[in-house]
Amino acid sequence: MAQLAGSAAPMGGSNDDLLAQLNAEPEPDPLADVEYTGDVPEDSRRELTALQQGFRDRAKREAERFRLATDSEYWLAICFKSREDKEKFLRNAKLLHVGDKYMDGYAVARLLGVPMDDE
Known part of the structure; x- marks a missing residue:
């Protein structure tokens, strides 16, 4: 379990995503x-x-x-002129700890105070 949890984030999924898969309900008995x-x-x-x-x-x-x-069509891209500008934006928006390239949109929304229905 620890090995799986440790490998979740580098593959693009969060630890919460991995735990959700591991704890998913089994298929119903027909x-x-x-x-x-x-x-x-x-x-x-x-x-x-x-x-x-x-x-x-x-x-x-x-x-x-x-x-x-x-x-x-569930993702977006934001582009800056330089890596320094990107990192400055992430630091100033207090998003750098969420990621510097791929981020959980719901985590970003929470940090920015944007209400989301489907969290």
Whole structure:
């Protein structure tokens, strides 16, 4: 765990991101709500129906995950004439401790007092 946590930030994710992945809820059991009758053919149909619905639900979640993972319009770039100007900006904005190139937008928003709905 310590090795994973230590490697999270250099790969672009924060320790909070890594912990969220490690603590994520497991996929729901598609058979959890099947009501069994004791009739094997009927119970098999109910299980198959539940499994099919589980696959459909998982496909929807995966489609949303894929959309979020491949959406490239969630970042921005700010450019200065020199490295010194960039670092001066980050120091004066008190953002240097967040990063000098890639920063968590929500952390920046908090520091700048910008309200965000989806933190």
